Amino acid sequence: MAKGQLPPCDSTQAADILTGLWLGFVNLEIKLGVRPPLTDIEMEERVKQGIENLLKILKT
Incomplete structure (x- = not known):
């Protein structure tokens, strides 16, 4: 934000949205044992x- 690359936003809310994007429904599937944990490659992706x-959401 300081460099003008992102619009001003609530950083706590942005972090919450990003965490949700990372976890998604897959997190629940793993916890319920219906799929194996993500591989390193899947996590990176x-x-x-x-x-x-998140960057697309913030820019709209």
């Missing part, structure tokens, strides 16, 4: 996608 989606 979810982080990448979550950040990209």
Whole structure:
């Protein structure tokens, strides 16, 4: 935000949204034991996608 790359926003809310994007429904499936834990590659991809989606949300 200080560099003008992101619009002003509530950082706590943004962190909550990003965490939700990272966890998604897969987190519940893992906790319920209906799917195995994410691999390192799957986790990296979810982080990448979550950040990209958060940036899109903040820019709208």
